[in-house]
Amino acid sequence: MPDTHEAVTHAFWLAGRKATGESTLEVTSPWDGRRVGVVSVPTDAQIEEAVAAADAVREEFAATPAHVRAAALDHVSRRLAERGEEIARLISDENGKPIKWARGEVGRAVSVFRFAAEEARRFNSGDAQRLDTDAGGTGRLALTRRFPRGTVLGIAPFNFPLNLSAHKVAPAIAVGTPIILKPAPATPLSALILGELLAETELPAGSWSVLTVPNDRMPALVQDERLPVISFTGSEKVGYAIKESVPLKHCTLELGGNGAAVVLSDYAADADLDWAATRIGTFSNYQGGQSCISVQRVIADASVYEELVPKIVAAVEAQATGDPTEDATDVGPLISEDAAKRVESWVDEAVRAGAKLLTGGKREGSSYAPTVLADVPADVTLSCEEIFGPVLTLHKAADEDEAFAAVNGSKYGLQAGVFTREVQTAFRAHRALEVGGVIIGDVPSYRADQMPYGGAKRSGVGREGVRYAMEDYTYERVMVLTGLDL
Numbered sequence: 001m002p003d004t005h006e007a008v009t010h011a012f013w014l015a016g017r018k019a020t021g022e023s024t025l026e027v028t029s030p031w032d033g034r035r036v037g038v039v040s041v042p043t044d045a046q047i048e049e050a051v052a053a054a055d056a057v058r059e060e061f062a063a064t065p066a067h068v069r070a071a072a073l074d075h076v077s078r079r080l081a082e083r084g085e086e087i088a089r090l091i092s093d094e095n096g097k098p099i100k101w102a103r104g105e106v107g108r109a110v111s112v113f114r115f116a117a118e119e120a121r122r123f124n125s126g127d128a129q130r131l132d133t134d135a136g137g138t139g140r141l142a143l144t145r146r147f148p149r150g151t152v153l154g155i156a157p158f159n160f161p162l163n164l165s166a167h168k169v170a171p172a173i174a175v176g177t178p179i180i181l182k183p184a185p186a187t188p189l190s191a192l193i194l195g196e197l198l199a200e201t202e203l204p205a206g207s208w209s210v211l212t213v214p215n216d217r218m219p220a221l222v223q224d225e226r227l228p229v230i231s232f233t234g235s236e237k238v239g240y241a242i243k244e245s246v247p248l249k250h251c252t253l254e255l256g257g258n259g260a261a262v263v264l265s266d267y268a269a270d271a272d273l274d275w276a277a278t279r280i281g282t283f284s285n286y287q288g289g290q291s292c293i294s295v296q297r298v299i300a301d302a303s304v305y306e307e308l309v310p311k312i313v314a315a316v317e318a319q320a321t322g323d324p325t326e327d328a329t330d331v332g333p334l335i336s337e338d339a340a341k342r343v344e345s346w347v348d349e350a351v352r353a354g355a356k357l358l359t360g361g362k363r364e365g366s367s368y369a370p371t372v373l374a375d376v377p378a379d380v381t382l383s384c385e386e387i388f389g390p391v392l393t394l395h396k397a398a399d400e401d402e403a404f405a406a407v408n409g410s411k412y413g414l415q416a417g418v419f420t421r422e423v424q425t426a427f428r429a430h431r432a433l434e435v436g437g438v439i440i441g442d443v444p445s446y447r448a449d450q451m452p453y454g455g456a457k458r459s460g461v462g463r464e465g466v467r468y469a470m471e472d473y474t475y476e477r478v479m480v481l482t483g484l485d486l
Contacts, residue, residue, distance in 0.1 A: 012041075012042055013211075014042065014046055014050050019046060025040075030332075031325075036094055041212055041214065042211050051227065054226070056206060069176060075197070076197045079197045090190055092325055092332075095186075096366070101286060113166060119470060120174040123470055142480050148176060149177070153179075153182065153224075153229065153231070155218070155230070157233045161187035167466075171466055171472075180208075180211060181209065183210065186336070222242055231252045231462075233253075252454075252464070256459060257413075257415065257455065258386055260297040261280050261295045262298075263419040264425060276308065277312045277315045278315050282319070284316065284390065284391070285331045289388060289391060290335065293447060297392075297393050298394050299403045301400070305396045335366075341363065343390075343391060349382070350393075354377055358374055370392075407434075414435060415446075415447075416439070416444050421441070434457060436459065450467070
């Protein structure tokens with residue numbers, strides 16, 4: 001296909017203004033390999049300038065009135081909505097995401113900035129506590145407020161290049177702390193559009209930058225003491241390497257998952273199993289399976305397993321694959337051919353070890369067919385790691401206890417879905433499952449952008465979700481007033 005972006009070189013955003021460096025990075029479509037943009041890369045001196053500017057504006061930004069920050073966030077939300085189709089097309093081009101899912105991502109980012117604007121207006125109203133509950137506290141009142149920990153280094157992944165950037169930027173602006181956003185090298189274009197919209201606001205110069213820094217130049221930024229907060233979304237290996245390299249920094253890590261959907265014996269009506277199969281078929285493959293909470297495992301009670309399996313296979317086979325720019329496409333390519341080859345190798349390993357391939361199992365370039373396997377041995381890579389591709393494994397459990405134990409048998413603990421209609425079972429699942437979120441009556445892939453989101457075990461530390469990220473970026477500071485007539 002023709003190179004439709006031959007003359008376009010995108011500037012990055014340095015302390016709120018456009019800038020270009022001395023080298024460039026090419027962005028290509030995972031679907032057909034065409035160039036979709038060329039991005040300028042900052043020099044070391046420009047990175048230093050951005051960090052210094054953020055450090056210099058910390059006190060000014062923290063003192064900015066809430067209405068100023070809220071107005072900026074409202075503006076970005078409105079502008080994202082106005083440019084929604086353009087941005088969705090850009091996401092689809094750089095990421096390979098089907099346009100239907102790209103539009104959904106833009107819509108979620110619109111909400112994230114709107115939620116942040118709302119939270120900015122009510123955040124930090126203060127908590128007053130009488131201290132005269134003991135004689136020594138007579139006449140004393142404690143007032144607790146939250147203050148920024150310091151400038152945030154936000155490191156965003158390729159799979160949701162706009163919305164996961166929004167989840168780092170919007171809470172930072174809401175609490176008045178500077179942020180330096182580093183988008184993934186494969187998908188920087190939508191984050192740079194976010195910079196365009198931020199540049200239209202009245203936010204202080206230096207309070208934000210969007211730097212297209214290659215991964216091999218990140219260690220210096222991670223180590224910089226002027227960036228005391230790191231918010232990272234990405235792989236388990238990289239996330240924990242960052243945390244271990246900067247033990248004195250405050251790190252929020254949103255890492256991998258091995259999302260399980262549990263279908264229990266009470267969920268046995270035909271309509272129930274049809275619903276479960278449809279949701280599983282869709283959300284084991286949406287984003288090409290490149291979501292930390294995509295369905296990777298189905299653990300079904302033995303009483304429903306045999307009836308459920310063909311329904312799931314049919315739902316997976318109904319997923320339309322192909323050109324991500326087409327409205328009808330459900331499943332597009334993976335982010336690269338290397339990623340597809342990795343998925344292929346893991347599936348092939350499982351089949352060689354005795355797994356039964358029920359559908360799929362074929363690769364074409366960067367695309368991998370939606371795939372379902374049963375009888376997958378517990379010790380193969382596919383069982384132990386996050387596949388991050390359109391692959392689903394099916395498992396039979398004797399009862400609820402065995403099903404919940406299977407969920408907890410993973411080193412990951414991001415979210416789990418439990419298909420049940422029993423309220424008591426829902427509460428048992430909430431208590432028993434070692435995950436950050438339990439979704440009842442649906443797949444683990446459900447996320448509302450205002451709810452707390454994060455994992456247990458090797459799935460990370462800390463929580464996102466606008467208000468929860470705002471709390472994570474700040475700390476409590478108490479002031480005690482003395483000599484008051486209470």
